[in-house]
Every structure is written in C-alpha cells, then in structure tokens.
Amino acid sequence: MKEFLAGRVANALTPVLGVFAFLFAWWFLTWLKWIDPVLLPSPQASAKAIWDGFASGNLTKDLLITIRRTLLAFAVAVGVCVPLGLMLGSSVRLYRSLEFVIDFFRSTPASALFPLFLVILGVGENTKVAVAAFGAGLLILFNTAYGVMNARKTRQAAARVMGASPVRVMTGVTLLESLPQTFVGMRSGVSFSLVIVIVAEMFIGSTDGLGQRVINAQSIFNMPEMYATIFAAGALGYALNLIFIVIERRFIHWGGK
Amino acid sequence: MRHLRRFAVVALAALSAFSSATYAQEKVKMGLFIASSAMPYFIARERGYFAAENLDVEGIPLATHPLIVQGLVKGDLDTASNLLSLEGVNINALRPNTLQYFSINCQNQKYQLEAFVVPAANTSIKTLADLRGKRIMSAPGPGNLFVARGVLKAVGLEEKDYSMQEQQMNVHIGGLQGGQFDAAYTLEPIVSMMVAQGIGRKLESGVIARYMLGRGDACAVLAGGVMSVKFMQERPQVAERLARAWAKALNDGNNDPKARDLLAKHMNTAPSIAPTVPLSYYNMVRYLKPAEIADFQNLVDQATAAGLVKSKVDVRSMLKTY
Numbered sequence: 001m002k003e004f005l006a007g008r009v010a011n012a013l014t015p016v017l018g019v020f021a022f023l024f025a026w027w028f029l030t031w032l033k034w035i036d037p038v039l040l041p042s043p044q045a046s047a048k049a050i051w052d053g054f055a056s057g058n059l060t061k062d063l064l065i066t067i068r069r070t071l072l073a074f075a076v077a078v079g080v081c082v083p084l085g086l087m088l089g090s091s092v093r094l095y096r097s098l099e100f101v102i103d104f105f106r107s108t109p110a111s112a113l114f115p116l117f118l119v120i121l122g123v124g125e126n127t128k129v130a131v132a133a134f135g136a137g138l139l140i141l142f143n144t145a146y147g148v149m150n151a152r153k154t155r156q157a158a159a160r161v162m163g164a165s166p167v168r169v170m171t172g173v174t175l176l177e178s179l180p181q182t183f184v185g186m187r188s189g190v191s192f193s194l195v196i197v198i199v200a201e202m203f204i205g206s207t208d209g210l211g212q213r214v215i216n217a218q219s220i221f222n223m224p225e226m227y228a229t230i231f232a233a234g235a236l237g238y239a240l241n242l243i244f245i246v247i248e249r250r251f252i253h254w255g256g257k
Numbered sequence: 258m259r260h261l262r263r264f265a266v267v268a269l270a271a272l273s274a275f276s277s278a279t280y281a282q283e284k285v286k287m288g289l290f291i292a293s294s295a296m297p298y299f300i301a302r303e304r305g306y307f308a309a310e311n312l313d314v315e316g317i318p319l320a321t322h323p324l325i326v327q328g329l330v331k332g333d334l335d336t337a338s339n340l341l342s343l344e345g346v347n348i349n350a351l352r353p354n355t356l357q358y359f360s361i362n363c364q365n366q367k368y369q370l371e372a373f374v375v376p377a378a379n380t381s382i383k384t385l386a387d388l389r390g391k392r393i394m395s396a397p398g399p400g401n402l403f404v405a406r407g408v409l410k411a412v413g414l415e416e417k418d419y420s421m422q423e424q425q426m427n428v429h430i431g432g433l434q435g436g437q438f439d440a441a442y443t444l445e446p447i448v449s450m451m452v453a454q455g456i457g458r459k460l461e462s463g464v465i466a467r468y469m470l471g472r473g474d475a476c477a478v479l480a481g482g483v484m485s486v487k488f489m490q491e492r493p494q495v496a497e498r499l500a501r502a503w504a505k506a507l508n509d510g511n512n513d514p515k516a517r518d519l520l521a522k523h524m525n526t527a528p529s530i531a532p533t534v535p536l537s538y539y540n541m542v543r544y545l546k547p548a549e550i551a552d553f554q555n556l557v558d559q560a561t562a563a564g565l566v567k568s569k570v571d572v573r574s575m576l577k578t579y
Binding site for chain 2: 036038039115118119122123124203204206207215216218219220221
C-alpha cells in the first residue's frame with residue numbers, strides 16, 4: 001500500500017519537477033545578483049506583478065484581447081485552409097503544382113510579411129488577424145493535404161468496392177483518415193497564431209494586447225510586469241496546446257490505428 | 258647637419274613615445290539608436306575627431322532604447338550617442354548612478370523634431386483644437402503617447418475627445434495617405450517625407466516646447482549623449498577625451514551644413530530631404546543655461562506625474578559637465 005501511494009505521489013510530482021527546478025534556478029540567479037535585479041527581477045516580484053495585473057483587471061483585459069485575436073485568426077485559418085487542404089490533398093497533381101508556393105511561404109517568417117499586409121490591409125485590427133491567419137493557415141493546409149494524401153488506400157478502396165460514391169468516400173473515409181494529421185496542423189496553427197498576434201501587437205501598432213503590454217513595460221523598465229506578461233502569454237500558449245491535446249485524444253481516438 | 262638630423266629623429270621618436278604613453282589608443286563601445294540624433298557619432302568618426310583623441314569608438318546599433326540601457330547596465334556599452342531622456346531618467350530612478358548625460362539635444366519651435374501632421378488636402382483641420390473627434394496616430398511608445406496627449410490637453414482636448422493609436426513610424430505615411438487616420442503626431446524625418454511627397458501638411462511643429470513647457474523656444478529634452486557612471490569612474494581620462502571629440506562633432510552638427518551628408522549615408526534619411534530635414538540643437542552639458550535645465554526638469558516632472566517615471570528625479574544629478 002505504502003509503495004502504491006509513494007508511486008502515485010511520485011507520478012503526480014514528476015511533471016512539476018521541471019517547474020520547481022526552473023523556479024529555483026531563477027530564484028538562485030537573482031539571489032546571487034548574478035544579473036542586475038533591475039534587468040532580471042526575482043520570481044516573487046514577477047509573481048506579485050501577475051497577481052496585481054489580474055487583481056486590477058489590466059492583465060485580464062489584455063489577455064482576453066490577445067485570446068480574441070488568436071482565436072479569430074485561427075478560425076479564419078481553419079475555415080479557409082481545411083477545405084482547401086482537403087481539395088489539394090485529393091488531387092496530387094494539383095498539390096504538386098502549388099507545393100512550391102505553399103512551402104515557400106511556409107518557410108518565410110510571417111512577421112517578415114508585415115509590410116506587405118500593411119500595404120494591402122492598412123493599419124488596424126484586420127492586419128494583425130490576417131498575418132496570424134496566414135501563417136497558421138499554411139501549417140493547417142500543409143498538414144491537411146498530407147493527411148488526405150497519406151490516407152490508407154486500402155480503406156478507400158474497400159469503401160469504393162462496397163459501392164460508396166466519391167463524395168461518400170471523401171466524407172466517410174478520407175476525411176476521417178486525414179483528421180489526425182489535420183489536428184496536428186491545427187495544434188501547431190493555434191500556437192503559431194498566438195505567436196504572430198503577440199509579435200504584431202508589439203510591432204505593428206496596437207493600444208492593447210499582451211504584446212503591447214510587454215513593449216510598454218520594457219520601455220519604462222517595469223521588468224516584473226514585463227515578465228508577468230510574458231508568463232501570461234506562455235501560460236496561454238500552453239493552455240491552448242493542452243486543450244487541443246485533450247480534444248484530439250477525446251475525438252480523434254482512431255489516430256495511428 | 259648630420260647631428261642635427263639625428264637629434265630631430267630621436268626627438269620625434271621620444272615625442273611620439275611620450276604622446277602614445279599619455280594617450281594610448283582606447284577602445285570605447287557606444288550604443289547607437291539609428292536616427293538623426295545619432296549624427297554626432299558619425300561626424301566624430303568620419304572627421305577623425307575620435308582618432309585625434311586616440312580613441313577607437315565602436316558604434317553598436319541597437320533597435321530600441323531599453324536595449325541600450327541594458328547594455329549600459331551590464332557594462333557591454335560604455336556610452337550611447339542618443340538615449341531617450343525617458344529611458345535615462347527611468348533607469349536612474351530605479352538604479353541611481355547608472356548613467357549621466359554629457360550632451361543634450363534640444364528641440365523646440367526652431368529645432369522642430371516633432372509635429373502634428375494632417376493630410377495635405379481634403380481636411381478641415383486648421384488648428385490643434387480642430388482635432389476634437391478625430392482619429393490620430395502617434396509615434397510609438399509610452400513617451401510619445403504621453404507628449405502627444407499632453408499637447409492636446411494643453412489646447413483643451415481630453416482623451417475622450419479624440420481617439421489615439423500608437424503606430425510604428427514606418428506605417429505613418431501609409432496611415433495618413435490611406436485615410437485611416439485624420440492626423441498624426443509624428444517625428445522627423447517622417448514629417449519632412451510626408452510634406453515632400455505632398456501627403457501631409459504640418460499642422461504645428463515644436464509642440465512639446467510650446468504647449469508642455471510653455472515657451473516656443475524652450476529646450477524640450479527628448480534625447481542626449483550618455484556615459485555610464487562606471488565608465489566615467491573607471492576610465493575618467495578616456496571619458497574626457499571622448500567628450501572633447503564629441504564637443505567638436507556637436508559644433509559641426511549645429512553649424513556645418515555639409516555634416517548633413519551623413520544623414521543619407523548612415524541614418525536612413527532620404528537624400529532628397531537630407532539638406533533640409535530639421536535637426537535638434539546639440540549642447541554639451543556645460544553650455545546648458547539654467548532655464549534649459551529647468552525645462553528638462555519640468556518635462557521629467559510631468560512624466561513622473563503621469564506615472565511614466567517611478568519616482569522623482571533631480572535631473573541635475575544626471576548631468577555631467579566636461
């Protein structure tokens with residue numbers, strides 16, 4: 001019984017060991033004053049800034065704005081690129097003809113395309129969402145198309161033999177076969193959306209959002225607030241990723257089987 | 258004759274050895290924010306003023322002012338050519354004796370670095386008060402927003418009377434041209450580019466001095482040359498030599514129009530506007546008048562009251578005379 005309990009405790013503690021090690025290393029560095037405390041505040045000061053930020057509502061407001069932009073960009077990316085990926089994936093020739101363009105822009109940092117998006121969409125909310133949707137969309141498109149192309153041919157053939165129409169094969173077999181890979185793209189896409197939204201809030205003009213909060217805190221050397229905001233952004237990214245893992249395990253249970 | 262020549266050679270060698278012992282070539286690291294206010298560095302480098310003091314000054318461009326301060330705090334930089342006063346004051350409020358200004362850039366209605374600009378055509382805006390209800394973009398950062406709002410407050414406009422959004426400098430021209438904003442609080446050389454391209458018209462320039470300091474000829478201190486206190490304490494002779502070279506560069510920057518050639522060469526200024534783009538007036542701290550120091554203090558006190566500086570700072574503690 002004792003061994004069983006010890007095992008349970010050890011299992012529960014394993015995931016947080018890294019967190020404790022990280023916090024201890026951070027605290028130790030600041031305790032040694034190895035880095036000037038003005039540039040690197042202690043974990044306690046940063047934790048207090050997180051608390052104060054949520055208590056005053058300022059951090060909550062910026063967090064919600066960043067979440068809204070991220071989810072909007074992600075929704076646009078999914079809405080456009082999943083159907084497009086299915087279409088491209090079902091025609092290898094069509095995909096090959098566009099492969100260079102997709103891979104080229106997928107390899108180009110989306111943030112480097114800010115000037116282009118600013119010219120097309122002007123300054124404002126649309127640009128931030130559009131750049132993030134563009135970057136995330138390419139990841140989703142690529143994964144969805146590959147999911148379709150790599151769908152098991154035997155299952156598609158079996159459906160055809162049993163008299164299923166091409167549309168039925170697509171919706172009943174190919175789409176389900178591609179979903180695990182599509183979800184990988186969506187999971188990467190939502191994280192990528194968050195990154196680009198925050199960078200856009202930092203550098204292409206914004207009066208709110210976590211990115212703008214980081215830049216403002218840095219420019220007046222409010223380092224505890226800057227780190228508090230960075231951790232809020234990190235926690236948001238982690239939470240979005242976790243939500244997708246849970247959804248994936250719950251609904252895409254046939255992945256890899 | 259031969260003895261005389263030998264004597265001359267020996268004397269020259271001795272003199273050279275003596276001077277190199279006195280003025281050994283020293284390496285100095287200077288942070289640069291690439292803007293027209295960095296001009297003294299390029300003047301001193303290209304005209305040999307650093308070399309004349311036997312200094313090897315390495316200019317290190319950094320994208321933001323907080324990174325320059327970080328370099329000064331860590332000791333990666335000894336000095337900086339043009340650090341924003343808000344950043345300088347803030348770090349000294351948080352960490353006293355980090356840096357001191359040894360030169361100050363003044364801007365006002367004669368030396369116009371900032372302006373409110375409206376579209377060149379199709380606008381009914383004639384004065385700052387007409388900005389009521391308008392969409393305004395501002396140069397980025399809390400400091401710029403603070404002065405843009407401060408100027409509008411001085412003409413009777415509260416924050417609820419207009420909408421203001423900060424935008425990176427590179428989108429100001431497009432933002433005004435595309436009609437997404439009715440006006441811009443923007444900085445040189447963007448102001449000159451807007452006017453030269455027929456996109457914008459200056460509504461009013463030198464607004465900080467006039468409206469926030471109360472005099473059109475006040476010295477609005479937005480930036481200046483700094484040295485870290487550590488550098489000045491550990492290498493006082495080198496700091497003095499640097500200041501001597503710097504004073505010559507400031508004099509050229511203020512009085513020699515040919516120095517403007519360097520704007521296009523090194524400071525991202527279009528050659529067409531380089532001869533006329535307004536510049537700030539460069540002062541070594543030793544030439545600052547009491548009224549100009551009071552102007553500096555006044556602006557810092559206003560920034561402190563607005564919550565941009567953590568605690569009250571006496572600017573005289575941040576000035577170093579060479």
